[in-house]
Amino acid sequence: MKLLLINPNTTAAMTANIAEAARAAASPGTEVLAVQPSFGPASIEGFFDEAIAAAGVAEQMRLAGDRIDAAVIACFGDPGLDAAREATRAPVLGIAEAAFHIASMISTGFSVVTTMTRTCVIAEHLLHKYGFERRCRGVHGTDIPVLALEDGGLGSMAQIEDCARQALARDRSGAIVLGCAGMAGLCAALQQKLGVPVIDGVAAAVQLAQALHGLGLKTSAVGDYAPPLPKAYTGWAAPLGW
Ligand code: 5HY
Numbered sequence: 001m002k003l004l005l006i007n008p009n010t011t012a013a014m015t016a017n018i019a020e021a022a023r024a025a026a027s028p029g030t031e032v033l034a035v036q037p038s039f040g041p042a043s044i045e046g047f048f049d050e051a052i053a054a055a056g057v058a059e060q061m062r063l064a065g066d067r068i069d070a071a072v073i074a075c076f077g078d079p080g081l082d083a084a085r086e087a088t089r090a091p092v093l094g095i096a097e098a099a100f101h102i103a104s105m106i107s108t109g110f111s112v113v114t115t116m117t118r119t120c121v122i123a124e125h126l127l128h129k130y131g132f133e134r135r136c137r138g139v140h141g142t143d144i145p146v147l148a149l150e151d152g153g154l155g156s157m158a159q160i161e162d163c164a165r166q167a168l169a170r171d172r173s174g175a176i177v178l179g180c181a182g183m184a185g186l187c188a189a190l191q192q193k194l195g196v197p198v199i200d201g202v203a204a205a206v207q208l209a210q211a212l213h214g215l216g217l218k219t220s221a222v223g224d225y226a227p228p229l230p231k232a233y234t235g236w237a238a239p240l241g242w
Contacts, residue, residue, distance in 0.1 A: 001069035001213050003206065004090075005034045006060050007181065008053035008075040009043050012036065013150045014182055018074045018202055021184035025203035027210055033068070035060050039236075043146035044075050045116045054080035055237075061087040062240050070209035072098075074181040074202055076114060077122045085225045091212040092219065095201025096123065099177045100132040102204045106197050107174035109137040111167035113160060114179025115149070117141030123179055137171035139179070149182030157186055161193055168196060175199060 005022050007015040019034035026032055037056025041049040057073055057080030064071065071092045073081055078094025085092050103110035112123050120139045127133045142163045144156045153160070160183065164176045175197040178187060187200035219225050233241035 001029065001210065002031050002033060002067070003209055004060070004064050004068040004071040005032050005206075006057055006071065006073050007034065007036045008040070008057050008073060008079050009049075009146070010036050010040050010056075011042050011147065011150055014043075014146075017150075017152050017185060018181045021181075021187075021200065021202045022072065022074070022206050025200075025206040030206070030210060032206075033064075035064075044077060044079065045119055045146055047122070050077050050079045050122065053077075054083065056080075058083050058087065058240060061092075064088065066090060069213050072202070072205040072209055074205070076179045076181060076201060077119070078126060082225070085219045086228050089218040089221060091209055091217065093205040093209050093212075094126075095181055095205045096126050096179075097130050098205035098208050099199045099201035100127065100130055100136070101208070103175045103177050103197070103199045104132060104135045109135060109171065109173045110175040110177050110199070111137055111164070111171045111173040112139040112177045112179045113164050113167055114139065114141055115144050115146050115182075117143055119179075136177075137173045138167055140167045146180060146182055149180060152185045153183055154186070157189065160186065161190060164190065164194055164198075168194070177201070 015036045040052045040056040061084045073094045081094040123139045184200045184202040191198040228242045
């Protein structure tokens with residue numbers, strides 16, 4: 001299967017690291033096509049960054065069309081997820097939504113450990129949007145800038161581990177969800193250190209995308225995720241029109 005992996009920020013080193021984690025999680029026969037928008041923020045750490053990143057996701061989905069079997073949006077805010085599901089019938093997964101589903105199947109309650117504290121609200125909004133607010137017992141920021149994880153994040157391991165330990169104790173949770181695609185490479189080592197399930201959304205989304213493809217399921221074209229209605233777009237967005 002052809003799996004489109006979109007890193008919604010524009011940092012090539014992060015796209016490469018996220019692609020490596022996705023390929024490590026993918027089954028034989030899954031081809032991971034890693035892309036990033038042609039415009040937008042180097043990292044996504046707030047609502048404004050996210051608004052532009054969502055347009056970048058729309059750009060890449062528009063370019064891919066139906067030439068893919070599934071897509072993964074590899075940013076923990078799931079920017080542009082609903083728009084992406086209108087743009088193709090191929091299943092589209094956000095790494096936050098995927099991680100919440102997986103964590104809820106292996107623990108009665110989980111905690112999220114993310115980057116900047118100011119982005120915690122974005123994760124909290126998604127928990128409510130997806131209906132996981134009763135399963136998540138806390139969202140915790142480490143105040144590690146996203147681009148500090150650009151090299152894979154080894155330098156931030158101790159800080160993330162410390163935050164996760166405090167979260168597990170304070171929240172009485174049984175699992176940790178990593179709140180940034182840039183943390184994907186740290187998952188196995190953190191799970192070893194913490195002794196609880198640690199969920200990386202990139203791997204979770206890749207595996208769930210394969211499962212949906214294996215079930216022969218596509219995004220419904222009826223109702224809310226029906227393709228956008230034909231209309232002209234102007235300015236730099238003109239090529240994205242329908
Ligand atoms: C991410 N930002 O996964 C999010 C993390 C965050 O550029 N890639 C980003 O802080 O929301």
